[in-house]
Amino acid sequence: MAAKPGAATPTYSPKIVGRSRLPIFKDSDLDWSRPDGRGFHQCRPALLQTGAVSSASGSAYAEFGNTKVIVSVFGPRESKKAMVYSDVGRLNCNVSYTNFASPTLGQGTDHKEYSSMLHKALEGVIMMETFPKTTVDVFALVLESGGSDLSVLISCASLALADAGIMMYDLITAVSVSCIGKSLMIDPVTEEEGCEDGSFMMTCMPSRYEITQLTITGEWTTPNINEAMQLCLDASSKLGEIMRDCLKQSASASDE
Amino acid sequence: MAAKVSVSPTSLLNQIVVPGDVVLDLSNMNNQTIKLGSGLLQDNDAISAMRAGKLSYSKPNKYWLESSHKRYIPRPDDHVLGIVVDSRADNFWVDIKGPQLALLPVLAFEGGTRRNIPKFEVGTLLYLRVVKTNIGMNPELSCTEASGKAALFGPLRDGFMFETSTGLSRMLLNSPTRPVIEALGKKLSFEIAVGLNGRVWVNATAPRIVIIVANAIMNSESLSGTQQRIMVEKLLAIISD
Missing domain, CATH: 2.40.50.140 (Nucleic acid-binding proteins)
Known part of the structure; x- marks a missing residue:
C-alpha cells in the first residue's frame, strides 16, 4: 500500500468540531467556579493501590480525579553500565506519557524535566547507603493527564518505593497549588494550569515535618506563598494518612 | 502533623507500621538496652520504621519489622x-x-x-x-x-521451582509447620526445599502432585490457617474424583 513516488503521502487528521463553551473563570473574582465544581481549597478524590505491576519489585497506581498514573520500581539491582564503585546506591527515574494521555494525539514521550524533578524529590527520602553498588529504577507512566501530574507522580512513586521495601525515612506526599488572580486553588486540573499566573508545588515528609522539594513558578506575593505553604502542608498530612492506610492494607493482606 | 510518638513500647507490637512511623520512644525507657533488627532506625530518642511491615518483638529486648517483598536482601546463614x-x-x-x-x-x-x-x-x-x-x-x-x-x-535435580514473596518463604520455614504443608503432607508424599529468598522447589513421583502442592503453597499466602486446610481439602477432593 505504498504511495507512488510522485504522489503526496495521504494523511488524516481529527475533525475539530467547534463547541460553544463557557469560560472557566468569569471576570469577577467572586463568581469564579472550578471546572469540576470543587471549592478552591478542596482536593480531588484520591484512589491509591499498590502491587499493580506483578513483574516489578514494587508498584503503585494512583488516580486523582482524571489524572491516572502508574509507577513501577525495579531493584535494587546491579547497574547495567560499568560504572565506578559507589558506596551509596543510585536512583534512576524516568517519567513518560502514553500516546493517549492528553487530548493532543501522538504526544507520548519521555518527560526529561519531570524525570529530573521526580529524582530530586525522591533522593532525599531514600536511604541510599543501604544498597551500595546497585541501582533502583523508578519508571513512572502517566496514563491520563488531568492536571497536577508531577505531584501525583511523586506521591505514587513514594508508595511504589515503600511497596518494593526500599528503606525510606518517611513516605513523601506532593501537593500543588495554582495562583489565578487573587485566588489560590489547590490540586489544579489541566484547564486551571493553562491559565494560571503562578504555580507552587511542595513535596514533604508528613511524619517528620520536612520538605524535600519546593517549586515556585510565576508571580507570587509573600502572603500568597505563606498561604499556599499552609494549604500544602495541611493537604499533605491528609494525603499521607490515605497513603498510610493503603500501605497498611496491602501489608496486612500479605501478612495474614 | 508531627509524628505521633507511642507512649509505651507495647502499643504498636504486632501492628502494621509504615515508613516514618515512630514505633518506640526511648525517653520513656530508662536504663534499657534494646536490639534493633531490620527495618528500624534510631533517630535521637525515637525509633522509626524504615519500611512497611509488622512490628515484632522477642524477649528480652529485640525489635524488628516482619515484611514481605519480592526482592531478597541476603543475610549470613540464610x-x-x-x-x-x-x-x-x-x-x-x-x-x-x-x-x-x-x-x-x-x-x-x-x-x-x-x-x-x-x-x-x-x-x-x-x-x-x-x-x-x-x-x-x-x-x-x-x-x-x-x-x-x-x-x-x-x-536439586528434577522437580519444579517457583517463586513466592520472601514473607511466604519465611512463613513456610517457621515453626510450627504452616497448615498448608501439614495438610498436604498427611495425604501426599513429596519433597520440598524452601529458600529464604522466595524460591520454593517441589518434587514428587507424579507431576500432578507437584502441580497441586505448588498451587496450594502459592495460594496460601493471604489465607488463614483454617482457610488453608479447607483449600487443601478441596484440592485433594478434585484429584481423588
Whole structure:
C-alpha cells in the first residue's frame, strides 16, 4: 500500500468540531467556579493501590480525579553500565506519557524535566547507603493527564518505593497549588494550569515535618506563598494518612 | 502533623507500621538496652520504621519489622535457592534474587579440593547457605554447613521451582509447620526445599502432585490457617474424583 513516488503521502487528521463553551473563570473574582465544581481549597478524590505491576519489585497506581498514573520500581539491582564503585546506591527515574494521555494525539514521550524533578524529590527520602553498588529504577507512566501530574507522580512513586521495601525515612506526599488572580486553588486540573499566573508545588515528609522539594513558578506575593505553604502542608498530612492506610492494607493482606 | 510518638513500647507490637512511623520512644525507657533488627532506625530518642511491615518483638529486648517483598536482601546463614548463571575458574556466579549476583567458590563443597571441582551447567538449581554479605561486595555462598558437611545442600535435580514473596518463604520455614504443608503432607508424599529468598522447589513421583502442592503453597499466602486446610481439602477432593 505504498504511495507512488510522485504522489503526496495521504494523511488524516481529527475533525475539530467547534463547541460553544463557557469560560472557566468569569471576570469577577467572586463568581469564579472550578471546572469540576470543587471549592478552591478542596482536593480531588484520591484512589491509591499498590502491587499493580506483578513483574516489578514494587508498584503503585494512583488516580486523582482524571489524572491516572502508574509507577513501577525495579531493584535494587546491579547497574547495567560499568560504572565506578559507589558506596551509596543510585536512583534512576524516568517519567513518560502514553500516546493517549492528553487530548493532543501522538504526544507520548519521555518527560526529561519531570524525570529530573521526580529524582530530586525522591533522593532525599531514600536511604541510599543501604544498597551500595546497585541501582533502583523508578519508571513512572502517566496514563491520563488531568492536571497536577508531577505531584501525583511523586506521591505514587513514594508508595511504589515503600511497596518494593526500599528503606525510606518517611513516605513523601506532593501537593500543588495554582495562583489565578487573587485566588489560590489547590490540586489544579489541566484547564486551571493553562491559565494560571503562578504555580507552587511542595513535596514533604508528613511524619517528620520536612520538605524535600519546593517549586515556585510565576508571580507570587509573600502572603500568597505563606498561604499556599499552609494549604500544602495541611493537604499533605491528609494525603499521607490515605497513603498510610493503603500501605497498611496491602501489608496486612500479605501478612495474614 | 508531627509524628505521633507511642507512649509505651507495647502499643504498636504486632501492628502494621509504615515508613516514618515512630514505633518506640526511648525517653520513656530508662536504663534499657534494646536490639534493633531490620527495618528500624534510631533517630535521637525515637525509633522509626524504615519500611512497611509488622512490628515484632522477642524477649528480652529485640525489635524488628516482619515484611514481605519480592526482592531478597541476603543475610549470613540464610538458606537460599540459587541458579547458576556463569561458571569461572575459581567460582560460580549464582542468582539468588538479590541486588547482586552471589559468588560460590568451587572449593565451598564437602571435601572440595582442586582435584574434584564440581561441574554445574548454567541453569542448575542449587540449595545453598549464605556465608558473607559484606557491604559493597557480592554475597558469598557455600554448599556446606558451618561444620563443613554437605548435609542438605547441593544441586536439586528434577522437580519444579517457583517463586513466592520472601514473607511466604519465611512463613513456610517457621515453626510450627504452616497448615498448608501439614495438610498436604498427611495425604501426599513429596519433597520440598524452601529458600529464604522466595524460591520454593517441589518434587514428587507424579507431576500432578507437584502441580497441586505448588498451587496450594502459592495460594496460601493471604489465607488463614483454617482457610488453608479447607483449600487443601478441596484440592485433594478434585484429584481423588
